Amino acid sequence: MQSLPNIVDTLAAEVPDNVWVKVPLSSLDGPEDEDLVWDDVTWRQLSRAVDTMAHWIDLHLGPLATKGETVAYMGVNDIRYPIVILATLKTGYTSLLTSPRNSQQGHSSLLTATSCHKFLYTDELQPAIQSITTTHLSPIKALQIPSLRDLLNPPSSQPPYPNTTPSPSEQDTTLILHSSGTTGLPKPVHIKAGTLNIIPSILSMPTPPGRVNMHEVLYRSPLMLSAAPMFHVMGLNLLLRSLYHQGPLVLLPPGQPPTAPLLIRAIAATNPTSMIAAPSLLEAMASTPAGLAAVSTLEHTLFGGAPLSPSAGNVLAKVTTLVNGLGSTEIFMAASLVPLDPVADWEYLEWNPAAGMHMQPTHDGTSDSHELVVRHLPDPRYQFVFCNFPRLDEWRTRDLFVRHPQREGLWRYVGRVDDVLVLSNGEKMNPVAFEKAVESHATVKGAVVVGAGKFQVGLILEVEGEGEEEDREGILDEVWPCVEEANMPYPAHARVWRTMVRLAVEGKPFVRGAKGSVLRRKTWEVYEREIGEMYDQEAVVEKEGENEEMLEIVRKAVREVMAARKDEVTDEQNLFHLGMDSLQVLQLSQVLGRRCRHVSQAQAFRMIYDQPSIERLTRAITAAGSKLGGTHPVETSSREEKMSRMVHTYSRELPRASTTLATHGNRPSPDGLVVVLTGSTGSLGSYVLHRLIENNQVAHVYCLNRTADGAERQARAFSDRGLGPINFLVTAHPKVTFLHADLAEERFGLEPATYQKLQQRTDVVLLNAWPVNFNSPLDGFESAVAGTRRCVDFAASATRRPHVVFVSSIASVLNYPAVRLDTTKTGDGNDGVVTTSIPEEFELDNSLPLKQGYGESKHVASSILANAARVSGVGVTILRAGQLAGPVDGQGVWNRQEWLPSLIATSKSLGKIPASLGAGDDVIDWLPVDLAAGAILDLSLVHVPGSGNPALDCFNLVNPRTNQWSVVAQAVREFYADCGVSIDVVSYDEWLDDLMAVHAGGVMTGDQVERYPALKLVEFFQEKSLKGAGAGGRVTFATERIVEQSLTMAGVAAVNGEMVKRWLSAWAF
Structure with missing residues (x-):
């Protein structure tokens, strides 16, 4: 068995310039350094630093009193920890790593238990060391070690330290860590050499087919960012990762506490592939767009030590693969598997069957909780705990879990058998002794500590008599000395702060067992609301006098x-x-x-x-x-940041172009094109399907519909629009197949054989289905966005590399004028109105969509497709549809629920029609729906595989020939005049005032809504009075390229009075 110092010297000789860690050494010059640069520390540098430290130990500590004599070390969180560990081993000492967070009693207890009389420290901790040495019962020799800069830059004349470290035996102590101290004083844990020797073999642990051990991620991730403390077992784990598997680490600036902004800077500067951090840090990252964007660049994000809040975890799981780990000083890291579905199951742990993990019911009668127990296996290669405790048959972790409600073998952590509170930052506190100490006060009948999953602990007191919250300060003045005394043995994170104390509510006694003891968890449940309010409220602290400096x-x-x-x-x-x-x-x-x-x-x-x-x-x-005061608004994510987050989520791990080459030379089928169409039963979809059926180039159409009765719905839709009789599809056109599908599901929710058939045959994917809800926020469209990504995966792995045609919306760019004012707006020289022309190209700019969830979702989907075109080589055409009007042919009816039919029906009832469409201009570029379908088909067939067109193309699907609103208004007046109904032309504001007068009349009846359907869209019409669609003048859409490539668009006419009267006749208002 090779010693750790020997491993370092071997690596320094064989790969001297390979990176050991990346750390911003520039921060050593001062804490205010704004330009942090992460420097490479090589194996050669580590080896020389260890030798320098070893020479220093020989000089200052003298010869060993006994083999393996203990020397304590405590310092700032930097790479001097591993340097000291390795140097003490090289000189024959054993390191005791005592946490800077321990109380003086905790430090003293550890020193006594390990017979330690020598203490090394860094200069920053001198006051703490002085307190420890002056209060400890026996003399301590305390020495300040060299600076990190001195260790990394030794004199060139310094000779190597003699490499005489013998190979350790399995039961030799390598170093000493300690328990957390949450159940009392911390206890030393001797880490044996055999425990460390498991690190190389753990990766050979048998693993179920298709699964990945979490150790594979922990030890083999190419570059890992660590925010773990060096004195902790996780810090040791990462040191061993670097030694045994040569996995370089990224570390934070020495001596600086880990924060979300610091992690963001480290990720940006070093591009790690993974990160390990406490849940509280990940929650901070998840709360800001910058943090979420940084995490989205990581393949894996590991966490442990405490539960991660569900809200943060659900957000993070969409942008990175979360890996939940369970560890302790005794068991190191439990052998769990990376979840099969990391988005849905990030919160759960699944044990490797080869690791000897067993879940034993607790039988406490309160829940389905199980304790994790590790059983000693005959094969010792994969169980850390039994190297340290070889005589045990099992190790009871005292960790409690509940099973997944549906999936066998998945377990969620819920707490500890001994009721240790685990805070959100990973710190722990056992409240039993504290509660008993407080209950010793004559006024206190019961004390319950709270704070599981929170950032700090709190206390609820049940007092004798009728204590009211108004009496809180008086009661607390009396009890507080007892609380302070109870606080003393606990580390800082486990102490109760005065403002985090509440009194029990009258009529809500603590829940007690048969013997009168308080049942803590049951009492938590009774006081759930009060506990929540405690953490929601800001602590009240008396304001100091105004004249105090x-x-x-x-x-x-x-x-x-x-x-x-x-x-x-x-x-x-x-x-x-x-x-x-x-x-x-x-x-x-x-x-x-x-x-x-x-x-x-x-x-x-x-x-x-x-x-x-x-x-x-x-x-x-x-x-x-000295500056002007102001409010302090809560930081919230902007809409642009929310869009960016969703684009990141659904653009992760796009297949690379080199892996998506077609197996048939990227050519269309010789038997004709095969098209997959979504949203076929809607208005536009029906006309598109009709055109596909009639086109001789199309051999077959697969219609993917969310309902099982797609064929019946389609038949009714065709019949309503005069596109064919009710049995048209079933009897006359076997080239159409209807499939019950959900695009957001894996394989679209189809049977594997059906999905494979589609992948083998499809030439074009026409993505037309989209929920229409102008009141829904962006996240209400996430299922549709997820379906877009599924379409990308389908196209990227399909045999013929089908082209994806996405029917987007002009709503995805209607904020264009507001963000392009300086470069694209000009007056037209006639009426002085500034005009913005939106080009036929796609931009990833998240500020372009109209400020509504619908337009934002269309932009997000388009961005994902644009990423797919760039990364995966998938051919993509984005068609931004404008206002689609009723058809020019057949008997189809423009949907009566849309804004224009609602406006006209309301105008008939009011006897007034607006002279304009609000504050914007009145240009009508509506495109009849049947002609829009023809244009979509034209552009779909132009971009079939092998056509040579660009991977990403974008068109504005609006009428290139425009007219004025006055033409529409006049046609409406003429039509109803012929029916004996007089309609006056009034200003938009007058029309809106009349509508609002109806709206203000009280509860709307069904009859009112039928007569004034614009009441259902009153906010829409109010907005139009404030601004036009373009939010800054007249908006036009470039259409030169779509006219050039579509025969339908080249021949389309402007909306005219006859078309309007035809639609009015069909509506029959």
Whole structure:
């Protein structure tokens, strides 16, 4: 068995210039460095740094008293941790890594348990070390180690350290970690050499066919960004990954706390393929568009230590593959499998059958919870825990899970057998001793600690007599000394803050068992609402006197929050080097947000991270106070960011063009074209299908419909439009096949054989189906967007590489004038109205769609298709349809529910028709629906496989020949005059005022809605009074290319009075 230092020296000799880690060494020059550059640290540099540290240990610690003598180390979170671990092994010592978050009692307990009398530390932690050494019962030799810069740049004259490290035996201790201390004081855990030797063999663990072990992701991801603390078992895991599998790591700036902005910078600078971080950091990433965009570049995102909130996980799972891990100091990382469906099942764990994991029912009578138990297997190669505890037959993890409601073998973590609270940042707290200590006060009848899954712990007190919340401060003044005493043994993250204490509600007694003990989980359920309100409310802190100096305010606030180390705090010291954690940042920001009028909590929170000393924080707050005050709005995602997020989600892992080459030379079928059509039963779809049936180039059409009765619906649709008798499709045209499908489902929800047949035969995919709901937000269209991506996957892997024709909408570009004012708007020289012409090209710009979910969804789908054209080589044509009018031929009826028929029916009832269409211009570029279908067919056949046309093409499907609204209004007046109904022409505002008068008349009856159907679209018509469709003048659409490529469009006429009267006759209002 090779020792860890020997592995490093071997790698330094064989691959000296290969990267070990990437770390921004420039940050060593000062915490305010704005231009972080991630530097490569090679195996040669690591080996020399270890040798430098080993020489230093020999010089300052002297000869070993006994083999494997323990030396403690505590430092800022940088690569000196692995350097110290390796150097102590090389010199014969054993490292004890004690967490900077431990209390003084915790440190002292570990030193005593491991007979440790030597303590190494980095300069930033000198005050903490001084406190430990002065309170520990026996003498401690404490030494500050060299700086990281000195270790990485030793003198050229320094000789290599003699490589005399013997090969360890299985049971030799390599280093000492410790338990979390949540069930009392932390306990040392001796990590044996045999445990580390499992790392190389774990990847050979038998795995079910088609599945991936999470260790495969953890150890073989090409470049992993880590936000894990180095003193933690996960930090050790990542060190071992780099040694045994040469998997380079990206680390954050030394000494700086991990934050979402820092992770975003690291991802942008280094392009890692994966990341591992605490759930609280991932939740922060998921809450901002920038964070979500950064995570979307990662193939895998690993997390563990605590549950990830469902809201954050559901968002993240759509842009990256989340890998949930379970680990502890004793078992390292449990052998789980990457989910088969990572979007749906990211929250669940599935154990590798070869790992000896068993789920044992707890039989607590309250839930279907099971405890994870690891059983000792004869083959020792895959079980870390039994190398450290070889005499055990099983290891009870005390972790509780519930099974997936439908899928066998999937388990969701719900807590601990011993009721340890797991906070959202991964920190843990066992409340039993705390609750008992508080309950010892004469006033307190019961105490329940809360906070599972939250950022900090809270406390509910059940007091004797009738304690009301109004008496809270008086009762708390009496009880608080007892709470403070109960807090003392706990680390900072597990302490209860005064503002997080509530009194039990009268009439809501704590739930108790048969012996009178409080049932914590049952009481949580009873107080679910009050607990939620506790975390929703901002902590109330008394405001300091207005004349108090700002410096003293900040000093006092910092010392209150860091009470355990208040005597160590200086004005210049970096608070994070003193051990300030994320909970204390929140507490301090809340205090400052209350005590400093001109700084909000959110601002203070950011300032603490940016200016982490009393002096610098004071300057920042003072500077903020010198500026004009204002509101502090909650940051929300812009519509552009929401679109970007959805595009990222459904553009992930697009098949590459090189893998999607057609097997038949990219040629259409010699027997004629085969077309897949969606949305065939709607108005436009019916006319498109009719044209496809009549076209001799088309051999067969597959209609994919969401309902099982597609053929019957289609027959009725054809009959209603005069396109054929009711039995037209069934008896006369066997070239049409109707399939019950859902595009958003895998294989469109079709049987595998049917899907494969489509893939072998299809030449064109005509994507026409889309939900029409102008009130729905973007996420209401996500199923349709998902179906677009499924179409891409279908086309990319189909035999003939079919061309995808997408019927989009001009709503996807109607904000164009507002964002292109400087470059495309000109006056036409006649009426002075500024005109914007929208070109026949597609842009990924998310600011272009109309500000409504429908147009945004069409833009998102078009963006995904554009990405597919670029990445996958799928041929794509985007047709932006404008207002489709009634047909010019046949007996079809323009849908009465649309805005124009509603306007005309209402105008008849009002006796008034508007002279214009609102604040925009009155150009009519409507295209009759049957002619639109003809144009779609023209362009679909032009872009068949092998046509030589560009991979991505875009056209404006609007009438190239326009007319004026006045022509329509006049035709309406003439038509109804012939029927004896007089209609006056009035201003748009007068027409709208009359409509609103009807709207304001009270509850609308069915008769009113029938007579005034515009009432159902009143917001639409109100908006038109404020702005035209183009939001900035007259909008026209370039149509030169569509006229050139479509014979139908070349021959289309402008909408005229006769067409309008024909539609009026069909409506029969």
